[in-house]
Amino acid sequence: MRNGGERAGLLVSAAIIYRRGQVLVGQRPEADKHPLKWEFPGGKVESAESPRQALVRELREELEIEATVGAELARYRHKYSPAYEISLLFFAVPGFVGQLKNRVYKQISWASLNELERLDFLEGDVDFLRRLARGDFRPQLEG
16 A cells, blocks of 8 residues: 555555455555555555545556455544544455556565464554454455
């Protein structure tokens, strides 16, 4: 979920790509903002697009896939600092076309729900991550 520069009021869409009990995650490069932190693929919503359109675009840019964006799983705000708050939208991605190609991350990985909690995630993803690991979204991801 790469977002480039900071600005207040940023809207970010994230993909929960779930397959055979595992979720796809990416680790930011060392030279990136929040180096080596793990995140769910996705990114900022541009002014002329919807959150779903942004997610399709970001997944094409980051992973070279054409994604099917499903149900919105969660939405909330996170403050990284008093002056920097983002709105996060998490979507199920039940399918995609294409072979995954890592274009922006240090590495991408399929991780089980239990393994996710052991990874060093971005602060903004942690609340959602805990709920995901608890199984709160399993029906939407498997159905």
